Amino acid sequence: DAKTTQPNSMESNEEEPVHLPCNHSTISGTDYIHWYRQLPSQGPEYVIHGLTSNVNNRMASLAIAEDRKSSTLILHRATLRDAAVYYCILRDPDYGGSQGNLIFGKGTKLSVKP
Amino acid sequence: DAGVIQSPRHEVTEMGQEVTLRCKPISGHDYLFWYRQTMMRGLELLIYFNNNVPIDDSGMPEDRFSAKMPNASFSTLKIQPSEPRDSAVYFCASSYGAAGYEQYFGPGTRLTVT
Numbered sequence: 001d002a003k004t005t006q007p008n009s010m011e012s013n014e015e016e017p018v019h020l021p022c023n024h025s026t027i028s029g030t031d032y033i034h035w036y037r038q039l040p041s042q043g044p045e046y047v048i049h050g051l052t053s054n055v056n057n058r059m060a061s062l063a064i065a066e067d068r069k070s071s072t073l074i075l076h077r078a079t080l081r082d083a084a085v086y087y088c089i090l091r092d093p094d095y096g097g098s099q100g101n102l103i104f105g106k107g108t109k110l111s112v113k114p
Numbered sequence: 115d116a117g118v119i120q121s122p123r124h125e126v127t128e129m130g131q132e133v134t135l136r137c138k139p140i141s142g143h144d145y146l147f148w149y150r151q152t153m154m155r156g157l158e159l160l161i162y163f164n165n166n167v168p169i170d171d172s173g174m175p176e177d178r179f180s181a182k183m184p185n186a187s188f189s190t191l192k193i194q195p196s197e198p199r200d201s202a203v204y205f206c207a208s209s210y211g212a213a214g215y216e217q218y219f220g221p222g223t224r225l226t227v228t
Contacts, residue, residue: 043205043219102217104157
């Protein structure tokens with residue numbers, strides 16, 4: 001399985017942008033990059049995903065390096081509610097069986113200071 | 115939509131007792147997943163179903179664990195007999211389609227076995 005590497009923790013100030021990095025040097029050509037987050041005492045929540053091009057949605061932006069060996073989740077203005085563990089996950093949707101499923105690592109714990 | 119519904123939210127039981135966790139997926143979703151989360155092991159996939167049929171149960175820790183999905187709107191995860199090491203938060207998630215880009219997680223059941 002392709003693996004991802006994320007910092008264990010990061011800090012941010014409220015209302016400032018946050019850049020959460022993820023390294024995935026062994027990514028395959030068909031792997032999508034998914035981001036989920038888990039707020040305290042809640043289940044994980046989908047944030048965004050992409051393949052090659054940068055992606056934007058109402059929650060965040062995903063910047064993908066040209067060689068696809070790294071990506072960055074961007075929260076444009078952090079709020080206290082964004083304090084959570086953020087998981088970067090590689091997934092091949094064309095892979096049948098369990099290998100096409102989400103495999104959660106330890107993620108990055110984001111703290112947001114008021 | 116009410117989202118994925120899990121019950122009970124908290125369960126405290128004594129070692130040796132049978133425990134049944136319940137999940138109602140989002141209507142129309144054809145994939146259902148059971149995860150377990152502990153501090154030591156993080157978030158692990160236990161089993162998943164497609165159209166009510168178990169596809170991969172390789173994550174189920176041992177024979178004491180069993181899962182069923184009698185219809186599209188209900189699934190159970192049973193532990194019999196329960197042991198203290200089964201204490202964890204158990205999440206149910208559902209998604210639509212083979213790709214299942216977005217998995218929607220329930221709030222989880224916190225199980226404590228004394």
